[in-house]
Amino acid sequence: GAGVSQSPRYKVAKRGQDVALRCDPISGHVSLFWYQQALGQGPEFLTYFQNEAQLDKSGLPSDRFFAERPEGSVSTLKIQRTQQEDSAVYLCASSLKAVFRDRAYEQYFGPGTRLTVT
Amino acid sequence: QKEVEQNSGPLSVPEGAIASLNCTYSDRVSQSFFWYRQYSGKSPELIMSIYSNGDKEDGRFTAQLNKASQYVSLLIRDSQPSDSATYLCAVSGGGADGLTFGKGTHLIIQP
Numbered sequence: 001g002a003g004v005s006q007s008p009r010y011k012v013a014k015r016g017q018d019v020a021l022r023c024d025p026i027s028g029h030v031s032l033f034w035y036q037q038a039l040g041q042g043p044e045f046l047t048y049f050q051n052e053a054q055l056d057k058s059g060l061p062s063d064r065f066f067a068e069r070p071e072g073s074v075s076t077l078k079i080q081r082t083q084q085e086d087s088a089v090y091l092c093a094s095s096l097k098a099v100f101r102d103r104a105y106e107q108y109f110g111p112g113t114r115l116t117v118t
Numbered sequence: 119q120k121e122v123e124q125n126s127g128p129l130s131v132p133e134g135a136i137a138s139l140n141c142t143y144s145d146r147v148s149q150s151f152f153w154y155r156q157y158s159g160k161s162p163e164l165i166m167s168i169y170s171n172g173d174k175e176d177g178r179f180t181a182q183l184n185k186a187s188q189y190v191s192l193l194i195r196d197s198q199p200s201d202s203a204t205y206l207c208a209v210s211g212g213g214a215d216g217l218t219f220g221k222g223t224h225l226i227i228q229p
Contacts, residue, residue, distance in 0.1 A: 033215075033217075035216065040221070042208075042219030042220050043162065043217075043219050045214055045215075045217060045218065046216070048214075048215040048216055055215060056214060056216065058213070058214050059214065059216060089161075091161055091162070099210070102149045102150075102211030102212065103149040103150050103169070103211070104149070104215070104216075104217060105150070106164055107152070107217065109161040109164075110161060
């Protein structure tokens with residue numbers, strides 16, 4: 001079946017511009033996660049949705065980062081007034097089950113969006 | 119703060135041999151453990167999940183978990199050149215709902 005899809009695959013933004021990154025999870029997956037991956041590093045958690053509810057946004061680096069999943073399916077990560085340090089690959093992952101008491105289930109990643117801020 | 123440690127490598131293994139990848143984690147309450155494979159320029163691909171102490175085998179891959187020692191490992195038997203990639207260890211729990219990843223071990227399988 002179809003996996004997680006993300007768009008655009010590449011985005012170049014000038015410093016100060018706003019960007020919106022889209023994620024289409026696997027159909028029927030309850031959980032959706034956003035991660036940020038810098039070159040040579042492992043992915044870092046940004047935020048978590050269970051259906052349409054944003055239950056954890058502890059990893060968002062600043063209030064310039066905003067995410068939503070209004071109908072419990074497609075999600076958008078928005079970055080306002082982009083800065084050079086925002087340059088990274090943004091990964092979306094989905095999971096069939098919800099996180100429960102520190103127990104997470106298998107997460108499947110999309111291809112990512114490579115954001116370059118100039 | 120929850121930490122996941124991996125040897126960055128590169129780890130070089132001859133084709134056909136067993137590759138052994140190791141990971142330690144700091145948070146004792148962690149419940150779920152995963153290994154992902156990431157090829158250069160690609161996104162992470164799930165290889166194994168393990169939730170209980172002991173071994174879990176899937177084809178050429180075996181994951182091993184020791185919660186008392188806070189240690190998880192991945193063995194790859196009959197290593198192939200196509201196994202050459204970065205292997206990421208990921209752990210759940212400890213406050214955030216997302217996974218905490220190590221920096222990854224770069225594995226090279228020599229033909």
